[in-house]
Structure formats: structure tokens, C-alpha cells
Amino acid sequence: MNEPQEKANRGMPGAEVVHGLDLIHYQEGSIVSREIIKRNTGNVTLFAFDAGQGLSEHTSPFDALVHLLDGEAEIVISGKPLRAKTGDLVLMPAQQPHALKAVSKFKMLLTMIRS
Numbered sequence: 001m002n003e004p005q006e007k008a009n010r011g012m013p014g015a016e017v018v019h020g021l022d023l024i025h026y027q028e029g030s031i032v033s034r035e036i037i038k039r040n041t042g043n044v045t046l047f048a049f050d051a052g053q054g055l056s057e058h059t060s061p062f063d064a065l066v067h068l069l070d071g072e073a074e075i076v077i078s079g080k081p082l083r084a085k086t087g088d089l090v091l092m093p094a095q096q097p098h099a100l101k102a103v104s105k106f107k108m109l110l111t112m113i114r115s
Contacts, residue, residue, distance in 0.1 A: 011044075020109065030050055033047050040114070042062075046110075047109075048105070049105065049108075050102060055101075059094075065089060067111070068084050068087065070106055070107040071104045074101045076099045078097060083103070
């Protein structure tokens with residue numbers, strides 16, 4: 001693997017089976033993130049939110065797919081509240097304001113595709 005490719009994969013080892021929940025850990029009163037893949041065409045990032053933590057309303061120029069790996073979250077998209085729990089997927093469309101809040105501690109995988 002060439003050096004730029006290795007740097008792009010620094011968030012996890014390549015060509016191995018990895019238990020995703022073990023790649024990131026909860027921290028009391030905090031939101032933790034770990035970039036798994038970073039490319040010009042998109043990013044994949046793990047997040048761990050302690051209960052009550054959240055991200056205030058913002059927009060993104062690209063679609064973002066949330067996959068809840070653990071716990072429960074409230075995701076508000078264009079004023080519409082959605083309750084998501086372990087195993088659920090939520091598409092946050094580009095240019096639509098959205099916010100997230102941890103109903104309980106939760107972990108999510110965020111995939112953003114730039115196009």
C-alpha cells in the first residue's frame with residue numbers, strides 16, 4: 001500500500017476484521033470522534049456521545065448517512081424530530097438543517113459522500 005493510502009486509513013487497520021464498537025469509547029460529558037476513512041470523495045467517522053450531549057443545528061453541503069451502533073439518539077432534520085436506536089439508519093439530506101442529541105449514550109458511524 002502506498003504512503004498516501006496508509007495515511008488515509010490511519011483510523012483502523014486495513015485487511016483485518018475489526019469490532020467497530022471497540023474503535024471508540026465513551027467519555028463522561030463529552031463527544032468523541034475518530035475518523036476511519038478520509039478521501040476527497042467522502043469520509044467515514046465514528047462518534048461516541050455521552051448521555052445528554054449533542055451537536056447543535058447545522059447544515060452540510062453533502063448527504064450524510066448515520067448508522068446507530070449503540071444506544072439511542074434524537075435527530076432533528078428540518079424541524080422534524082426522529083428517534084433512532086441501535087441498528088437504525090438515518091439519511092440527513094444535504095442543505096437541510098439537522099441536529100443530534102444523545103437520549104442515552106450512543107455510538108454512530110457517519111458516512112459523508114461528497115458529490
